[in-house]
Amino acid sequence: MQTSIRSRLQHGVMHLEAAFDVPFGASWNPLRQMGTLTFFYFWIVAVTGIYVYILFDTTVGGAYRSVEEMTNQQWYLGGIMRSIHRYASDAMVVTMVLHLSREFIMDRYRDVRWFTWFTGTPLIWFLFISGISGYWLVWDELAQYVAIGSMEWLDWLGIFGEPVANNFLDPGSLTDRFFTLLVFMHIFAPLFLLFIMWIHVMRVTQPKVNPPRGLAIGSLAMFVVLALIKPAVSHAPADLAMTPTTLNLDWFYMMLYPAFDTLGAGTLWVLAVGLSCIVCAMPWIPPLKRPRPAEVDLTKCNGCTRCFTDCPFGAVTMQPRSDGAAFDREAVVDPDMCTGCGICVGSCPVSTPFRHDEELMTGIDLPDFDLTLIRKKTLKAAEKAGPNGVLVFGCDYGADVKSLKDDGIGTLSLPCIGMLPPSFIDFSISRAGVAGVMISGCKECDCFSRLGNRWTQERIAGVRDPYLRKRVDRARITEFWGARIDADALADAVREFRATLGDTADDEEDVA
Numbered sequence: 001m002q003t004s005i006r007s008r009l010q011h012g013v014m015h016l017e018a019a020f021d022v023p024f025g026a027s028w029n030p031l032r033q034m035g036t037l038t039f040f041y042f043w044i045v046a047v048t049g050i051y052v053y054i055l056f057d058t059t060v061g062g063a064y065r066s067v068e069e070m071t072n073q074q075w076y077l078g079g080i081m082r083s084i085h086r087y088a089s090d091a092m093v094v095t096m097v098l099h100l101s102r103e104f105i106m107d108r109y110r111d112v113r114w115f116t117w118f119t120g121t122p123l124i125w126f127l128f129i130s131g132i133s134g135y136w137l138v139w140d141e142l143a144q145y146v147a148i149g150s151m152e153w154l155d156w157l158g159i160f161g162e163p164v165a166n167n168f169l170d171p172g173s174l175t176d177r178f179f180t181l182l183v184f185m186h187i188f189a190p191l192f193l194l195f196i197m198w199i200h201v202m203r204v205t206q207p208k209v210n211p212p213r214g215l216a217i218g219s220l221a222m223f224v225v226l227a228l229i230k231p232a233v234s235h236a237p238a239d240l241a242m243t244p245t246t247l248n249l250d251w252f253y254m255m256l257y258p259a260f261d262t263l264g265a266g267t268l269w270v271l272a273v274g275l276s277c278i279v280c281a282m283p284w285i286p287p288l289k290r291p292r293p294a295e296v297d298l299t300k301c302n303g304c305t306r307c308f309t310d311c312p313f314g315a316v317t318m319q320p321r322s323d324g325a326a327f328d329r330e331a332v333v334d335p336d337m338c339t340g341c342g343i344c345v346g347s348c349p350v351s352t353p354f355r356h357d358e359e360l361m362t363g364i365d366l367p368d369f370d371l372t373l374i375r376k377k378t379l380k381a382a383e384k385a386g387p388n389g390v391l392v393f394g395c396d397y398g399a400d401v402k403s404l405k406d407d408g409i410g411t412l413s414l415p416c417i418g419m420l421p422p423s424f425i426d427f428s429i430s431r432a433g434v435a436g437v438m439i440s441g442c443k444e445c446d447c448f449s450r451l452g453n454r455w456t457q458e459r460i461a462g463v464r465d466p467y468l469r470k471r472v473d474r475a476r477i478t479e480f481w482g483a484r485i486d487a488d489a490l491a492d493a494v495r496e497f498r499a500t501l502g503d504t505a506d507d508e509e510d511v512a
């Protein structure tokens, strides 16, 4: 039941992304860049925030006036900076919510990813604290409403000696000292946010924190245009003697404030803390599936470090040799960090099918899907494809290669296409005797195992070890990068590829 809801949601996401692929292309598709865009918007908010702070008067009496001056008298810079600061902060909420929803729907939050997911939860809190505390500083009617609401919410906890909301009881009660405290909160909350953002990606190998240049320039231009056509403005100045009646809320940050009036502080605390606990616990909610981790065979490991460099989850470390062999180091797998993607098997130089041994031994292997089994399945798939046929190596998370049922096609799906040592492509053509090999994996910028499709492309292009040998005729190899919904496109691509192979075979006969 749960799986079918998720798989429907996944199909929805994939179709939406496919629609965005048309104008943006796969690598610039913003829907696949939500985490990097949130990072980028943070930097925009930080830079514009520093400028706005320079023009800002931190006293109760001067705050509103200084914001009005930068908005109206220095509209061409101060005003634009203020507007960009606000719009980029709003955009952070949107991209963060889309980012976490996508990771959840696409099932990229369990197992070893728990840490990244778990540390995402405080990010939600700190982003909201940063944004809301920013609105206090304008010290207009909206600031008054939001500041009083926030303080009453805090007061419900009863942890402060005196209610903090008392600072807003009447016009004389708000002091410069307390106002400066509010300013500090707006400076420290984003600094904490940045710190947790760093922790968030700490366990991700080679984390992608910058969006493609086009998306970065495009969204910056979007904020500038927004700032020009709809500049951020203030409400009337705050007046603690009156209760504001008409307010334009920033719904990105303030959606809970109207609920505060109706539900009350206690219910909102229960909702906010309860939801956060549920989000934190998500990675451990069944169904939990975890393949057995990769295992190192020291008799085959020469300490070359390739598995260490290629593992997308930081599960491999290089440690001093423990078996007395004549190498400095050995690979060691941390089972708690290993997803069983098999990318390390594809990167190990010892992983080759060109041996007569019944059992293929390599430096690092998956106990549930080892190299011997891959060679066995490759030979079987090649037999099905036949001498004029195509062998399609695919990935469990990309377009489903098992759906290819035509004669002359053999298929083998792997936990990640990055698990395939390039020597298997050579082997399939030169030994197993197929006419061509298709390599298929997840869409660009969307590899389930993060780096598998990139490493595979680089290995085939000959720019990453272990690379595909030069002797392999490149006309007999093709690549297809698609999502699970792209099975029809994959079938078309195989048909087209086979047609080109027909020509190649004829050419070869002509030459002979």
Ligand code: HEM
Pocket: 035, 036, 038, 039, 096, 099, 100, 103, 108, 109, 113, 116, 117, 118, 119, 120, 121, 123, 124, 127, 197, 200, 201, 204, 206, 207, 208, 209, 279, 450
């Ligand atoms: C300020 C807000 C956030 C920023 C800037 C941010 C940014 C990022 C970045 C840059 C990555 C690494 C992408 C990669 O290289 O694979 C990432 C991964 C991830 N994020 Fe966030 N994130 C934020 C909030 C959240 C939240 C609220 C959650 C969930 C509660 C979340 C869940 C995840 C997960 C599960 C991954 C791992 C994805 C994977 O390993 O494939 N993030 N995030």
Ligand code: SF4
Pocket: 293, 294, 310, 311, 312, 313, 314, 315, 316, 333, 337, 338, 339, 340, 341, 342, 343, 344, 345
């Ligand atoms: S199977 Fe994947 S996660 Fe595990 S060590 Fe190998 S590359 Fe790393």
Ligand code: SF4
Pocket: 296, 300, 301, 302, 303, 304, 305, 306, 307, 308, 330, 331, 347, 348, 349, 350, 363, 364
């Ligand atoms: S890639 Fe293979 S040989 Fe190299 S360190 Fe890893 S297990 Fe050892």
